[in-house]
Amino acid sequence: MTTRAVVIGCGHYLPSRVVENAEFEATLDTNDEWIKSRSGIERRHFAAEGETTSSMATAAAQAALKDAGLGPDDVDAIVLATSTADFTFPSAATMVQAQLGMTSGYAFDVQAVCAGFIFALTNANALILSGQAKRVLVIGAETFSRIMDWTDRSTCVLFGDGAGAVLLEAQDGDGTASDRGVLSTDLNSDGRHRDLLYVDGGVSTGTTGYLRMQGNQVFRHAVGKLAATATTAMERAGVTAAEVDWIVPHQANIRIIQGTAKKLELPMEQVVVTVQDHGNTSAASIPLALSVGRDRGQIKPGDLIVTEAIGGGLAWGAVVLRW
């Protein structure tokens, strides 16, 4: 008998304000055609005044709990992936804990930028496998609209806000790849590439700062590293690409998503794509895509999923799970 961390609920939250590409044409030298053809993005959601990473994360967590038919006191831990916590501290996760009305257990943030949800899921899986928690809420939530330089057309058209959550539960498996739950994980980072994608503010500057990105340089690393980490995770899980039902990639750019699928020899019909509607929501993009993919009827119980992401750091990784 093997313990597995199985997804028993998922949910998401998107702010109500939808911004179409054309809106940027009023203030920037850009257009819908450039944004769509270079990134695949058509629109994104932006948080309203007063909406924060923790409030969106709480809404997503409540949806995941409702989906599982459980309440906040049924949860042992919250692991929240974000680079845009409401405050330097406390963690956004403890704010979510309070907003959910959860008075026991523990909560903490994980910061690995766009790869944050992969790192959070891997940590939550480890908590469950080591017996430190039976049920863990894993959340990705971001308010990237608050760290955009609205005069920089090469970044501010690419990002959006939102949150997604999954609830993991310890269940018995037989130790084979036909088990439900997380089957394998692979994490990587290489801090030598920190200058490719960073925020130029923080404790050392006394400002929040703005996102700075050498997009084409990040692009250069993305496809190869994503295909490699997905392949490593599949090997660890003892599965082949032919057995995979869905790739659920980080949603940064349709060309990266297509390039990675091609390298893995999987058709785009087996890729959950939300980038056109959400833009790049960083750590929120994968749980958003899981929840939207499930709601669309794409992801079904028993499906074998490979999920992968790369972001600032650089940090990247993949998780193989059976839904």
Ligand code: ACO
């Ligand atoms: N509208 C019109 N033109 C623009 C815009 C815009 N919004 N933005 C840039 N351009 C121009 C540039 O100025 C450049 O012009 P030039 O040739 O005269 O200098 C030209 O378009 C091409 O720019 P590139 O940056 O080379 O364009 P590219 O095809 O690489 O696409 C993009 C840019 C979409 C940013 C792409 O590189 C990308 O998606 N990179 C990866 C982003 C990513 O995955 N990040 C990781 C996750 S994010 C995270 O971790 C927070």
